[in-house]
Amino acid sequence: MTSDSAAALRCLLQPQSIAVVGATERPQYGGRMLSNLMRGGFKGELLPVNPKRESVFGLRCYPSISALPRPVDLAAIVVPASGVLEVVRQCCEKAIKAALIISAGFAEVADGLTLQSDLQRLAREGGIRICGPNCLGIANLADNVWASSNPNVEPDVVPKPGSVALLSQSGATAFGPLMALARDRGVGLRYIVSTGNEADLEVADFAEFMLEDEPTKSVALLIEGVRDGAKFARVARLAQQKGKPLVLLKLGRSPVGAAAARTHTAALTGTDEVWTAVCRQMGVLRVDDYDELIDVSSMFAKIQMPRGERTAVVSHSGGIAGAVADSCGGLKVPIPGLEPHTVEQLSRILEGRGAAANPADITYHFQRDTFPVILNALLMDDNVDLLCVATFGDEDVARAVINAAGAGTKPVLHMWTGSVQNRTGLPILQDSQVPVFYLPGRLAKGVRALLDYRKARLRQLAEPEGKAPTGAPGCGEYQDARLDLIRLSSSTPDDMLDEFRSKQLLRSFGIPGTREVLCHTPEEAVAAALQIGYPVALKVVSPRLPHKTEAGVIHLDVRDAGQLSAAWTQVVANASARLLVSDITGVLVQEMVRDGLELIAGLSWDEQFGPILLIGLGGIFVETMGRFSRRLCPVTRDDVLEMIAEVPAMERLLAGYRGQPARDIDGLVDVLYRLSRLGTECAGLVRSVDINPLVVLSNGQGAIAVDALVALPSPREKMRHTTFPAAAPELQSGR
Numbered sequence: 052m053t054s055d056s057a058a059a060l061r062c063l064l065q066p067q068s069i070a071v072v073g074a075t076e077r078p079q080y081g082g083r084m085l086s087n088l089m090r091g092g093f094k095g096e097l098l099p100v101n102p103k104r105e106s107v108f109g110l111r112c113y114p115s116i117s118a119l120p121r122p123v124d125l126a127a128i129v130v131p132a133s134g135v136l137e138v139v140r141q142c143c144e145k146a147i148k149a150a151l152i153i154s155a156g157f158a159e160v161a162d163g164l165t166l167q168s169d170l171q172r173l174a175r176e177g178g179i180r181i182c183g184p185n186c187l188g189i190a191n192l193a194d195n196v197w198a199s200s201n202p203n204v205e206p207d208v209v210p211k212p213g214s215v216a217l218l219s220q221s222g223a224t225a226f227g228p229l230m231a232l233a234r235d236r237g238v239g240l241r242y243i244v245s246t247g248n249e250a251d252l253e254v255a256d257f258a259e260f261m262l263e264d265e266p267t268k269s270v271a272l273l274i275e276g277v278r279d280g281a282k283f284a285r286v287a288r289l290a291q292q293k294g295k296p297l298v299l300l301k302l303g304r305s306p307v308g309a310a311a312a313r314t315h316t317a318a319l320t321g322t323d324e325v326w327t328a329v330c331r332q333m334g335v336l337r338v339d340d341y342d343e344l345i346d347v348s349s350m351f352a353k354i355q356m357p358r359g360e361r362t363a364v365v366s367h368s369g370g371i372a373g374a375v376a377d378s379c380g381g382l383k384v385p386i387p388g389l390e391p392h393t394v395e396q397l398s399r400i401l402e403g404r405g406a407a408a409n410p411a412d413i414t415y416h417f418q419r420d421t422f423p424v425i426l427n428a429l430l431m432d433d434n435v436d437l438l439c440v441a442t443f444g445d446e447d448v449a450r451a452v453i454n455a456a457g458a459g460t461k462p463v464l465h466m467w468t469g470s471v472q473n474r475t476g477l478p479i480l481q482d483s484q485v486p487v488f489y490l491p492g493r494l495a496k497g498v499r500a501l502l503d504y505r506k507a508r509l510r511q512l513a514e515p516e517g518k519a520p521t522g523a524p525g526c527g528e529y530q531d532a533r534l535d536l537i538r539l540s541s542s543t544p545d546d547m548l549d550e551f552r553s554k555q556l557l558r559s560f561g562i563p564g565t566r567e568v569l570c571h572t573p574e575e576a577v578a579a580a581l582q583i584g585y586p587v588a589l590k591v592v593s594p595r596l597p598h599k600t601e602a603g604v605i606h607l608d609v610r611d612a613g614q615l616s617a618a619w620t621q622v623v624a625n626a627s628a629r630l631l632v633s634d635i636t637g638v639l640v641q642e643m644v645r646d647g648l649e650l651i652a653g654l655s656w657d658e659q660f661g662p663i664l665l666i667g668l669g670g671i672f673v674e675t676m677g678r679f680s681r682r683l684c685p686v687t688r689d690d691v692l693e694m695i696a697e698v699p700a701m702e703r704l705l706a707g708y709r710g711q712p713a714r715d716i717d718g719l720v721d722v723l724y725r726l727s728r729l730g731t732e733c734a735g736l737v738r739s740v741d742i743n744p745l746v747v748l749s750n751g752q753g754a755i756a757v758d759a760l761v762a763l764p765s766p767r768e769k770m771r772h773t774t775f776p777a778a779a780p781e782l783q784s785g786r
Contacts, residue, residue: 052259059180060252060260063149064191064242066124067095069198070116070147072138073129074099074107080153080200081129084188085110087204091190091197098123116141125149127188127198132156135184136169143177152183153200158248159185167250174251186247187222192240193266199243201226213239214352216261218254219273220246221302228341229273235471236489237481238349241267253278255286262286262293271348272299280329280660284683287333291511296351296504298336300344301326325657328681332690334507336500346493347500350486354462359436360502361387363429364410366441367417371468371491372410375441378495384502386410393432400425409435417442426455430463437462437501439494443469449476453483462501466494510689529732532559536736540763546738547594548761549636557742557756560729562722564756567641573619577612579640586610586643589618590758591626592636597760602629608643644757647746648704648714652723654684654730654740662730662737666694666723668701669744684730691720705747718753719745738762 052060069088073081085107088097099107102114113119116126116138126142128135132154142150157167167184174181182189188199192212197204201222210233217233219225222245233240241264244257254274261267270290277283290297304323330337336351338344362384366372376386389397389409397407400421405412413425429438440452440463456463466488467477480487488494536559539552548556554564568579569592580587591604599605603625606618619638626635649669657663660683667679680694695701695716700708707713722745729740739762747754 052256052263055178056180056256057260057263059148060257062124063151063180063182063252064189064196064244064260065194066149066196066198068098068123069093069095069125069127070098070100070113070119070123071127071129072100072116074101074112075104076107083200083202084127084129084153084198087197087199087201091204091209092195093197094195096123116145116147119145122146125151125198127151127153128183129153129200132163132166132184136166136173139170139173139177139179139181143173143179148179150179150181150183151186151188151198152181152247152250153186153188154183155185157184157250167248171250181251182244183247184250186245187226188245190226190240190243192242199226199245208234210234211237211239213241214266214268215240215348216242216244216257216264216267216270217273217348218242218244218246218257218261218270220249220254220275221273222247224273224341229271229345232341232345233349236345236349236487237478238345239352249278253282255279255282258297259286259289262290262295267295268353269296269298269348269351271344272297273302273344274299275302277659280657280683284329284333284660287329287335288511291334291508294508296334296336296348298338298344298348298351298500299330300338300340322657324679324681325660325663325683328663329660329683331507331693332682332686334504334511336504338496338500342493343496346486346488347497350464350497350501351504353484353486354464354501355460356505356508357437357462357501358460360505361385361434361436362439362498363387363389363432363435363437364439364441365413365425365429366410366468367413367415368441368468369406369410369412371441371466372406372412374491375439375466375494376410378491379439379498382495382499384495384498387434389429390432390434393428393434396428397425417448418444422448423451423455426451426463427458430455430459430461435461437464437498439464439466439498441466441468441491441494443467443473443476445475446479449479449483452480453485456483456485464488464494464497464501466491529560529728532556532729533732533736535559536733540736545594546763547597548763549592549594550590550758550760551592551636551639553740553759553761554756556761557726557729557740557759560725560732562725562729562742562756563753564759565641565644567639569637570640571637573616576615576619576638576640580609580612580615583640583642587615588639588641588643589615589622590639590641591622592639593626593630593634594636595630595634596626599758602626641757644746644748644755646712647748647755648711649744649746650701650719650754651679652726652742652745654726654737656738661734662727664694664723664727664730667698668704682727684727686724686727688720688724691723694723695719712749714747715750715753716747718751719747722754722756735764738764 071085074085075082099110099112101112104112106112122145126147128138135154157163190197217240225243225245246254258270261270364372364375394407401407405414464486536556551569566583570576570579586608589606596602604622606622609615609618651667651669653665655663662684664682664684665679678699680697682690705714705716742756742759744757746757
């Protein structure tokens with residue numbers, strides 16, 4: 052973040068003076084903005100602006116921004132959309148660095164697109180940073196800045212100051228249910244920011260500011276979509292480096308939700324599978340609802356990272372302990388056995404009651420002086436990395452849990468099993484550094500998020516810049532590959548490279564393909580087959596025949612010249628029935644690749660994040676499994692290994708399943724790494740890449756692209772030929 056941007060965000064979030072444009076005493080948006088600032092305890096200077104009034108709530112009112120006696124840190128603009136640009140123009144002339152625009156009527160409505168574009172241009176040219184438009188404002192709870200048009204900021208409604216920053220594209224959600232949940236659960240918030248249409252500043256900009264804000268320990272995000280996926284990814288990486296988790300509730304996951312988002316803040320929601328992949332890759336913790344967003348964000352603001360994943364559960368009830376253990380087990384949270392000396396110590400205390408095990412049922416001992424001893428025994432067990440306590444009680448019970456958590460280095464999480472109306476133990480726990488949950492499933496999700504973040508953080512610390520597999524091409528080779536793509540795409544009149552040209556592009560990035568020759572006559576095909584060695588495959592090559600099997604233009608396992616001649620006649624006839632002669636590039640004579648594991652690999656272009664790498668099982672497993680893993684390009688070796696682990700059964704099949712040989716995982720990793728580099732180096736030149744199948748051979752033999760198609764961004768209108776085009780000699784051979 053530039054120093055100018057950081058300074059503007061400080062003016063926005065930590066202002067010492069605020070002009071409220073559209074201030075009024077009526078209970079409208081402008082009136083609520085000024086009233087909230089006054090009742091919320093703002094200690095800085097307030098300057099109402101309204102040409103129709105001389106004073107508002109006893110404060111002198113100015114007719115315009117231009118009439119202010121001096122610049123202010125922040126201009127809060129609450130006027131009709133048609134008047135916003137003139138106000139912003141005056142702000143620029145007054146050298147005001149930040150504006151908060153509550154007004155709606157911009158890109159969220161069809162006739163407001165031009166107005167928002169004009170606003171963006173004015174902000175760029177005038178050097179002012181803008182939050183909004185179509186937002187509900189911001190709050191800095193530590194400094195009593197309630198620059199929001201939210202209807203109510205009374206003390207019994209707002210949360211306490213804390214260390215969680217809440218950023219939301221929906222103002223009504225941020226200042227409504229999320230703020231209420233934080234208040235009810237004793238979760239302290241540092242900031243509340245509603246970003247609205249994000250004509251200028253985006254959620255990622257505010258998140259980056261929070262990462263540099265020392266009191267902020269975690270950032271809760273509620274978003275519908277992002278306009279700059281690369282910026283979001285960069286900030287997510289920075290969050291990992293800083294050790295400040297981003298916790299994300301992503302709206303617009305369904306088609307109905309996506310349509311609602313477009314009409315709400317004009318947001319592009321993106322593909323949910325891609326969002327899931329990006330979050331896993333960048334260490335962003337994705338949650339499913341409001342409760343989880345608040346609970347998990349609060350947990351990360353309080354807790355230390357565990358040294359491992361092994362989790363112990365203790366409760367006064369065997370049923371409650373079992374419910375927690377079941378929920379944890381369902382999320383693959385390890386619940387190990389305890390060390391013998393711990394079991395022995397618990398057994399002496401319990402005297403045959405409950406269960407001296409993991410999970411531990413300690414019956415009524417949670418209300419006795421043995422409770423701290425039990426907690427300490429569990430935390431001292433070398434098989435335990437973190438402890439979940441599920442109980443209720445008075446101040447003594449709460450203090451015992453808090454003291455146990457503070458005495459050691461292992462994190463302690465609590466699930467409250469009593470009434471949320473409790474006024475003895477629960478408030479003490481909520482005010483402590485012990486995270487509090489309220490249901491077994493919520494607690495288990497919190498533990499899972501903690502373990503997932505630990506894994507992502509350790510990986511990031513071990514390989515801060517990513518680690519390329521051995522043999523990755525260098526920058527010079529990438530430049531040559533881009534030139535190859537430009538040359539290949541210029542030779543096709545369509546928006547698709549045929550198989551032959553597609554694999555040429557892959558080879559230029561170091562991705563192996565089959566040995567093959569592009570032929571134009573049966574005689575050339577016979578000579579090619581002899582060169583390659585039987586058996587061979589024959590494939591008609593055309594960018595207009597992406598699905599060869601259905602068109603009958605492929606013939607496999609051709610074993611001699613006689614079969615080859617017959618196969619040539621058949622596939623060419625089938626192609627001629629569907630295509631013009633000018634649409635046929637030739638016939639590919641290709642080696643048969645046997646005894647490998649068939650996968651699907653590819654690239655797609657996401658409108659928000661750019662090139663996305665994909666891998667899944669191929670062949671007979673495509674329809675039976677139907678699962679794929681995705682990552683944002685470029686990837687590291689660890690990214691690829693995680694992708695392999697995410698696809699059901701892929702690891703087992705690669706390792707050698709039921710007598711099959713082990714496959715070359717290193718060769719697969721190398722191919723996928725190079726494919727991801729193709730995505731980043733050829734951004735804007737390639738729409739998608741489909742390698743199907745990518746065959747992984749036995750150990751030491753690599754992985755090979757048997758068929759491939761590259762889609763280009765737009766059609767190329769080139770002169771058509773009425774005969775097969777002659778390929779240059781250096782392009783007719785295979786590897």
